[in-house]
Amino acid sequence: MTARPTDLSRRNMIKGAAAVAATGAMGGWIPAFAQSKLTVGVIYVGPRDDYGYNQAQAQAAAALKKMPGIKVVEQEKVPETTDVQKTMGSMIEQDGVTLLFPTSFGYFDPHMLRMAEKYPKVRFAHCGGMWTSGKHPANTGSYFGYIDECQYLNGIVAGYASKTKKIGFIAAKPIPQVLRNCNAFLMGARSVDPKITCQLIVTGDWSLPVKEAEATNSMVDQGIDVITSHVDSPKVLIETAEKRGIFSCGYHANQSALAPKGYLTGAEWNWLTVYEQHVKDAIAGAPFKNFVRGGLKEGFVKMSPYGKAVPDAAKKKADATKAAMMKGDYVIFKGPLKDNTGKEVIPAGKSLVQTDPVLEQMNYLVEGVVGKV
Amino acid sequence: MSSARLGSALESLTIPVGALIGAMLLFGLFMLMLGQNPLEVYGLIYQGGFSSAFSWQNTLSRAAPLILTALCVALPAQAGLMIIGSEGALVLGGLTAAVIGHAMTGMPPISVKIAMALGGLLSGGLWIAAAGALRQYRGINETISSLLLTYIAIALFNHMVEGPLRDPASLNKPSTAPIGDASMLGNFPGLDVHWGLGFGIIFCIAMYILVKRTTWGFGLRIVGGNARAARLAGLPVGPLVLAACFLGGAASGLAGMVEVAAVHGNANASLMAGYGYAGILVAFIARQNPLAIIPVAILLGGISASGGMLQRRLDLPDATVLVLQGMAFLLVLASETLYGRIKLFKPREVAA
Numbered sequence: 001m002t003a004r005p006t007d008l009s010r011r012n013m014i015k016g017a018a019a020v021a022a023t024g025a026m027g028g029w030i031p032a033f034a035q036s037k038l039t040v041g042v043i044y045v046g047p048r049d050d051y052g053y054n055q056a057q058a059q060a061a062a063a064l065k066k067m068p069g070i071k072v073v074e075q076e077k078v079p080e081t082t083d084v085q086k087t088m089g090s091m092i093e094q095d096g097v098t099l100l101f102p103t104s105f106g107y108f109d110p111h112m113l114r115m116a117e118k119y120p121k122v123r124f125a126h127c128g129g130m131w132t133s134g135k136h137p138a139n140t141g142s143y144f145g146y147i148d149e150c151q152y153l154n155g156i157v158a159g160y161a162s163k164t165k166k167i168g169f170i171a172a173k174p175i176p177q178v179l180r181n182c183n184a185f186l187m188g189a190r191s192v193d194p195k196i197t198c199q200l201i202v203t204g205d206w207s208l209p210v211k212e213a214e215a216t217n218s219m220v221d222q223g224i225d226v227i228t229s230h231v232d233s234p235k236v237l238i239e240t241a242e243k244r245g246i247f248s249c250g251y252h253a254n255q256s257a258l259a260p261k262g263y264l265t266g267a268e269w270n271w272l273t274v275y276e277q278h279v280k281d282a283i284a285g286a287p288f289k290n291f292v293r294g295g296l297k298e299g300f301v302k303m304s305p306y307g308k309a310v311p312d313a314a315k316k317k318a319d320a321t322k323a324a325m326m327k328g329d330y331v332i333f334k335g336p337l338k339d340n341t342g343k344e345v346i347p348a349g350k351s352l353v354q355t356d357p358v359l360e361q362m363n364y365l366v367e368g369v370v371g372k373v
Numbered sequence: 374m375s376s377a378r379l380g381s382a383l384e385s386l387t388i389p390v391g392a393l394i395g396a397m398l399l400f401g402l403f404m405l406m407l408g409q410n411p412l413e414v415y416g417l418i419y420q421g422g423f424s425s426a427f428s429w430q431n432t433l434s435r436a437a438p439l440i441l442t443a444l445c446v447a448l449p450a451q452a453g454l455m456i457i458g459s460e461g462a463l464v465l466g467g468l469t470a471a472v473i474g475h476a477m478t479g480m481p482p483i484s485v486k487i488a489m490a491l492g493g494l495l496s497g498g499l500w501i502a503a504a505g506a507l508r509q510y511r512g513i514n515e516t517i518s519s520l521l522l523t524y525i526a527i528a529l530f531n532h533m534v535e536g537p538l539r540d541p542a543s544l545n546k547p548s549t550a551p552i553g554d555a556s557m558l559g560n561f562p563g564l565d566v567h568w569g570l571g572f573g574i575i576f577c578i579a580m581y582i583l584v585k586r587t588t589w590g591f592g593l594r595i596v597g598g599n600a601r602a603a604r605l606a607g608l609p610v611g612p613l614v615l616a617a618c619f620l621g622g623a624a625s626g627l628a629g630m631v632e633v634a635a636v637h638g639n640a641n642a643s644l645m646a647g648y649g650y651a652g653i654l655v656a657f658i659a660r661q662n663p664l665a666i667i668p669v670a671i672l673l674g675g676i677s678a679s680g681g682m683l684q685r686r687l688d689l690p691d692a693t694v695l696v697l698q699g700m701a702f703l704l705v706l707a708s709e710t711l712y713g714r715i716k717l718f719k720p721r722e723v724a725a
Contacts, residue, residue: 076684
C-alpha cells in the first residue's frame with residue numbers, strides 16, 4: 001500500500017501539468033479556471049438539520065455553495081471510526097476535494113492525522129482545539145471559537161428574565177469546553193444578581209434527547225425558569241422548556257423557531273468566517289492557517305436576535321457587555337474567583353484573557369453552580 | 374453432486390439474490406419518486422462500492438467489523454438462541470484490550486498483540502455466555518437479556534473510560550491511555566484494510582467447519598432444532614449452549630480489540646459505532662450461516678460505502694441507504710417462505 005500515495009501524487013502531477021497546459025492555452029482564463037477547481041468536502045457526525053452542532057457547520061457549507069466557482073460535497077452521520085477515514089479518502093479520490101472540513105471533535109486523532117499523512121497536498125481543517133505546532137502535520141489545522149462569551153451574554157439575559165433566581169445548564173459531558181460555558185453562563189447571570197444559582201445536569205453523551213427532556217422537566221419541577229445547554233442538538237430540550245412555559249437560551253445554532261414564546265437569545269457559531277478564510281487561502285495557494293481561533297470580535301460566534309420576552313434593561317446591559325467584548329478588552333475569568341467547593345481557582349488581581357490556554361483545561365465549577373464535575 | 378443437492382444449492386443462492394434484485398428494483402422506484410434517475414443511482418452505487426481498487430477497499434474496510442459482530446448472532450442461533458447483544462461484547466472486548474495493551478507497554482509487540490486478542494476474545498465471550506447461562510439455567514429470554522446486558526456494558530465502559538481508566542491527557546474526549554504505536558495492528562497485506570478483515574474471514578471459515586462438519590457442531594444443531602430431543606439423546610445441552618454463546622461473544626470481543634488495536638489506539642466512546650447492531654442484520658440476511666456472512670457483510674459494506682457517494686453526488690440524505698438496507702432486509706426475510714415452493718429446484722420425481 002505504500003505505493004499508493006506516490007501513485008496518486010504522480011497522477012495529480014500529470015493532471016496538474018495538463019491543467020497548466022490547458023490554462024496556458026486559454027490565456028486570460030486562468031483565474032476563473034483556478035476558482036472553479038476548488039472542491040470542498042464537509043463531513044458531519046450527525047444529521048445536517050439537527051438545530052445544533054452539525055447545522056451550524058452545514059449553514060456555513062450552504063453559504064459556500066452559493067459562491068461562484070466552488071463546489072461543496074457533504075456527507076452526514078459519519079461515525080468516528082475507519083468510516084470517516086474512508087469518507088475523507090472517497091472525497092479526495094472520487095470527488096477531487098482539496099480542502100476538507102471534518103467537523104466532529106473525534107475525527108482528529110487518529111483518523112484525520114492518518115489521512116493527512118497519506119494525502120499531504122490536501123488541506124484538513126478540523127473543528128476543535130487539537131492542533132499543536134511541531135506535533136501535527138502542516139496540512140492539518142484546528143479552528144474553534146470562544147463561545148463562552150456568548151454564554152456569558154446568555155447569562156446576563158437569563159439573569160434579568162429569571163424570577164425564581166434559579167437557572168439551569170444541561171451538559172453532555174463534564175469536559176473543559178463544557179464547564180467553561182456553564183461557568184460563563186452563571187457568571188453572566190450573577191453580574192445581574194449575585195444571588196442567582198445554576199443547576200448543572202450532565203446527561204453523559206452528546207446526543208441523548210430523552211435524557212435531555214427528562215433533565216429539562218426535572219429542572220422545571222425544581223423551580224428553575226431559564227435553561228441553556230451544551231449538547232449536540234438542543235432541539236428537544238428547547239421544545240420541552242417551551243411546553244413547560246419556561247425561558248430558554250439557545251446553543252450552537254438559532255433555535256428561536258422551536259420556542260417562539262420562551263426563546264430569549266442564543267450562543268451561535270458563525271463558521272462561515274472560518275470557511276471563507278480557508279477557501280480564500282486554498283484558491284490563492286497561500287499557506288494553510290493551522291491554528292484559527294476567535295470570539296465575537298473576530299466574527300467566529302454571534303448571538304441570536306433577542307426574543308419578545310427580553311426586557312429592555314437586559315438588552316441594554318447585554319449590548320454594552322457585547323460592545324466591550326467586541327473591542328477585545330473584556331475579561332470573563334478574573335480573580336478573585338472561587339469554585340463551588342470554596343477553593344480559590346483564580347487569585348485576586350489575576351485576569352485570564354480569552355486566549356489563555358489555562359482556560360482550556362478548566363476542571364472546576366464556579367461558586368453558585370449546583371453540581372459536581 | 375446429486376441433482377437434489379444441486380437443486381438445493383441453486384435454491385439457496387437464487388432466492389436471496391432474487392430478493393436483493395427485488396430490493397434494488399423497489400429502491401429504484403423509490404428514487405424515481407424522489408425525482409432521481411434510478412439508472413444514475415445504480416451507477417453511483419456501483420461506482421462508490423465496487424468499481425475500483427479504492428472503492429473495494431472502502432467496502433472491505435466497512436465490512437470487516439460486521440463479519441465478526443454477525444458471528445455473535447449466528448453462532449448462538451445454531452443452538453436456537455436469538456442473541457442481539459453483540460455491541461456490548463464489542464465494547465467490553467475493546468476496553469479489555471486497551472487495558473492490557475497499555476499495561477504491557479514495552480513488552481515485545483507480538484506478545485502484547487496476542488494478549489490483547491485473548492483479552493478481547495475472553496471478555497466478549499464471557500459476556501455473551503452470561504446471557505446464555507441466564508437462558509439455560511434461569512429461563513430468562515436471551516434476546517431481551519443480551520440487549521439489556523449491552524446497556525450495562527456500555528454504561529460500564531463509559532464509567533471506566535470517563536472515570537478510573539481515563540487518560541488525564543484526554544481533555545475533551547475521554548479515552549483510556551494509549552496502547553502505543555508498537556502494539557498497533559497493521560493493515561492486511563497489500564490492502565488499505567485493517568487485520569479485522571483477515572480475523573473475520575478466518576473466524577467464519579473455522580466456525581463453518583466447526584458447525585457444519587464436526588460431530589460437535591452436529592450436536593449443537595440438534596440442540597438448536599429441539600433442545601428436549603437433544604437432551605433425551607444424551608447431549609450436554611447446557612455446555613453446548615454456553616459454548617456457542619461464548620464463541621459468538623468472543624468474535625464480537627475480537628472486533629472490539631481490532632477497533633482498539635488497529636484504529637483508535639485506545640478505548641473511547643467512538644467504539645460504539647453500531648457495528649454490533651449492523652451485525653444482526655448481516656447474520657439474518659446470511660440466514661445464520663457462518664460462511665454466508667462474509668459475502669453479505671461485504672455487500673452491506675458496499676452499500677454503506679456507496680451511501681456516501683449518493684449523499685455527495687445527489688445530495689440525498691444519509692437515510693437513503695437505510696431505506697435500501699431496510700428493503701433488502703425485509704425482502705430477504707420474506708423470501709424465506711419461498712424455500713421448497715419453487716418447482717424448478719425440486720428433484721424431479723422418478724416415474725414409477
